[in-house]
Amino acid sequence: MNPYPPHSMIRCFSTTAFSLAVILTCPTSLRAQQAAEPVVAKMEMKLTLGEKVLDTIEKGDLLTVLEVRDKSYLIQTFSGHKGAVANVTVAKLAEAAPIYDELIEKSPEDGRLYTLRASCHWAVGDTEQALADFDKAIEMGYDEGHAFASRGLFHAAMRNYDKAIEDYSEAVRRDPKDAVPLVNRAAVNMSTGKYESAVEDYTRAIELSPDNPILYTQRAIALKLLGKLDEAVAGYDKAIELADKDISTWMGRGFIKFQLGKYEAAIEDFSHVIELSPESAVAINNRGYNYQMLGKESEALADYTRAVELAPKYLLALQNKAWLLTTAKDEMVRDPAKAIATATAACEISQYKDFSDLTLLAAAHGSAGEFETAIGWQEKSLELAMEEQMPIAQKLIALYQEEKPFDPKLLESDPAPEAKPTTQ
Structure with missing residues (x-):
């Protein structure tokens, strides 16, 4: 999907000193692929519109990739400007560690650079080295909340759950208005079976981001695991109110209604899933079982048969x-x-x-x-x-x-x- 207007296209060229990205008007004939992992600037670049400089990209800046083209990337800078950079002016995240090695050699006291290099290590699966870089960044004084939140991710990936909780908690303390560490801490609490704590974290996150349907869904799952099925249904109700096309939310609510013995209501939810996704064998099977629970054996058999037709195994x-x-x-x-x-x-x-x-x-x-x-x-x-x-x-x-x-x-x-x- 192209996020740009039909006739707005971006071209770029580079000089020996820096790369200059220029926004021009031209036909949208270049082939685009789906967004990829971030890329890292190899050099300073100026993002311009005509003669006006919109943004300056520094060496080592992490750039969000919106589209991949044959010889360029459509990117978005940290400040939100969109432009294009030639492939030769950036490195894929997994290949960008040498860029940060150079920058760290010049500015060894800049803790932020260690966090950026950690992202490169993470991209190649070197979790331990990524964690070491975050330790170093915090040691160097880069102690913003997101640094602890990011290190918590590495600890969680390594199943160091206690340390992950410590880092997420510190991130929450430093930035109590950031919902991300609360959500991540809730995920660890879910993984370790601490569902009450997970509910508390999701509730606090919802207070900060009340329009995020995923938070209501995740809290509903935690409530379900606590056996609080009616409260879980209420959570799914809110999630559906905010995002009524989310199939997984309808599925989740339908299953809990089945658990509550509300078979007609469960059938309604699974039928809605089937409307949204007519070839969902799981939804069709689930509806069939609820028909069977109501004694509607012909309807149940029809659904089971259709589910098997769609998914023979x-x-x-x-x-x-x-x-x-x-x-x-x-x-x-x-x-x-x-x-x-x-x-x-x-x-x-x-x-x-x-x-x-x-x-x-x-x-x-x-x-x-x-x-x-x-x-x-x-x-x-x-x-x-x-x-x-x-x-x-x-x-x-x-x-x-x-x-x-x-x-x-x-x-x-x-x-x-x-x-x-x-x-x-």
């Missing part, structure tokens, strides 16, 4: 479809032959190494009156069963030996729909 949809074909109360829905075929497809995906899938295959054969085969697959499942699953398998074997079909009451739980709320 979607194991959960195959499992749900096979169980419904095996156990449906509606004789127009129950179909042992199709149940066997669908259960076999599920077993092939799990390579016949999953207790539940083998139990499903046995049940499908049992529903077809093929009890010897059902016994064989259920006995096979015993080889994979955990201790708590053994009694169920043994009861089912006894049932098939009596030439009786599968009894759902023997299972402790039913297959459940899948939802993937966005996590940050």
